[in-house]
Amino acid sequence: MKNGNTILLDIEKLNSEGAGIARYNNFVIFVKNSCPGDRLKCKITKVKKNYAEAEIEEIITPSAFRVSPMCKLQKICGGCTLQHIEYSKQLSLKQSMVEDTLHSILGEKLAVNKPISSGKDYGYRCKIQYPVRNKSNNGRLYAGYFKQGSHELINIKYCPIHPEICDKIIEFVKTEGEKKGISGYNEQSNSGILKHIVLRYSKFNNEILVILVINTEGSIPECVKLLLKNLYDNFNKITGAGVNFNNLKTNVILGEKTKILYGKNYIEEKLADFVFKIGADTFFQVNPECAELMFKYIKTYITDTFTNPRLLDAYAGIAAFGITLSPICKNVVSVEINKQSVENAQKTIKENDIKNVEVITSDSLKYIKQTNDTFDITILDPPRKGCGEELLKEVLRITKNKIIYVSCSPKSLATDLKYLLKSGCKVENIQPFDMFPNTFHVENVAVISTPSA
Numbered sequence: 001m002k003n004g005n006t007i008l009l010d011i012e013k014l015n016s017e018g019a020g021i022a023r024y025n026n027f028v029i030f031v032k033n034s035c036p037g038d039r040l041k042c043k044i045t046k047v048k049k050n051y052a053e054a055e056i057e058e059i060i061t062p063s064a065f066r067v068s069p070m071c072k073l074q075k076i077c078g079g080c081t082l083q084h085i086e087y088s089k090q091l092s093l094k095q096s097m098v099e100d101t102l103h104s105i106l107g108e109k110l111a112v113n114k115p116i117s118s119g120k121d122y123g124y125r126c127k128i129q130y131p132v133r134n135k136s137n138n139g140r141l142y143a144g145y146f147k148q149g150s151h152e153l154i155n156i157k158y159c160p161i162h163p164e165i166c167d168k169i170i171e172f173v174k175t176e177g178e179k180k181g182i183s184g185y186n187e188q189s190n191s192g193i194l195k196h197i198v199l200r201y202s203k204f205n206n207e208i209l210v211i212l213v214i215n216t217e218g219s220i221p222e223c224v225k226l227l228l229k230n231l232y233d234n235f236n237k238i239t240g241a242g243v244n245f246n247n248l249k250t251n252v253i254l255g256e257k258t259k260i261l262y263g264k265n266y267i268e269e270k271l272a273d274f275v276f277k278i279g280a281d282t283f284f285q286v287n288p289e290c291a292e293l294m295f296k297y298i299k300t301y302i303t304d305t306f307t308n309p310r311l312l313d314a315y316a317g318i319a320a321f322g323i324t325l326s327p328i329c330k331n332v333v334s335v336e337i338n339k340q341s342v343e344n345a346q347k348t349i350k351e352n353d354i355k356n357v358e359v360i361t362s363d364s365l366k367y368i369k370q371t372n373d374t375f376d377i378t379i380l381d382p383p384r385k386g387c388g389e390e391l392l393k394e395v396l397r398i399t400k401n402k403i404i405y406v407s408c409s410p411k412s413l414a415t416d417l418k419y420l421l422k423s424g425c426k427v428e429n430i431q432p433f434d435m436f437p438n439t440f441h442v443e444n445v446a447v448i449s450t451p452s453a
């Protein structure tokens, strides 16, 4: 098999990144933008030792699950790689994707429940982070997502995944920014002013926080100040507008310092009867409606299984788990490294007069290593890279009964489960939640019994 060869392929299922899997003489070939059930004429684009990649030249027989994508840019944008697949089929495909990832890393099959569907499959995304560039050298500002697997920016005017008002704000930034001579970021030379447009949207009261990430250490150009004022004056839903300083040449979007020039430095979001404050840099699930379902699921499980447990909420963010579960717990310790998130958690605790939640600013490993406390349940909700063995070993030392592992990466969940299973834990249940419809991403909740249970 060589690059450029044209072959007929039948797509069997999807890989963990949403590409179709086909076999040709038992050799695995990945095909982007395909759908299980498709028969395709494909051109080979890459040949590796264990697999090849191909692109679609012609759809000979379309899968019964194909639908017309809502977005014209779907085929090129790296965002919604599953938008051409019927939504209910996306759910069963994600179930298999999680099962296959666990199987390939653990070497054993674990049962995975069918994902719980998102409340909405469009208009759900409440956090938007668009990179900004200049189109060639004509001064036009472009903002959007990168093309699949590249850093080539697609200028997006309409994205059905987030609320419509966000498109209007982004278009305003582009057109008014151009008029004011604001330059887009140049990755190669680390020059230009505007790096990212970041929006946080509240489903609860429709408020919006706008953050322009600028390529300076601490100064704010007058043109940026003026643009923020225009934004704040023109959109009554914008309740906060400011800048984040990030002049480092990295893939990290937000720098450490944020300065709000107009309005408040947070929006509010409601989750399981509590109102939380979300700042520019505080983690919050991007799909609040689906998050509500996930939080209720965990609360119901704990209510049905425990009476007044002691709970450790590690990687706590704004202590969303700790606070929403506090009414059914004896006490809760929430541990989070980001100071702004901890401050916001403490405000919610004070406003709601909650007495049994302690929020600690710390690296989770550092806290768990030094504590002599024990907990009935530990919730682990780490970033994509997972927890790692050193932390899991300590978690097993202090957790008497269950670990509830919340993960947005099936791969790191599988890697951490491998260690936990080897250490004598048992996986009781794995429940995916479709927090990110039309993309290949999926959130998972694994309930794990510890050896001391």
Ligand SMILES: C[S@@+](CC[C@H](N)C(=O)[O-])C[C@H]1O[C@@H](n2cnc3c(N)ncnc32)[C@H](O)[C@@H]1O
Residues within 6 Å of the ligand: 282, 283, 284, 285, 314, 315, 316, 317, 318, 319, 320, 321, 335, 336, 337, 338, 341, 362, 363, 364, 365, 381, 382, 383
């Ligand atoms: C996936 S988020 C989960 C947040 C929270 N559980 C929620 O559902 O809103 C992961 C959180 O872990 C925090 N974090 C990252 N590394 C950490 C560490 N080493 N120790 C403690 N917290 C950490 C991040 O700041 C982020 O708030």
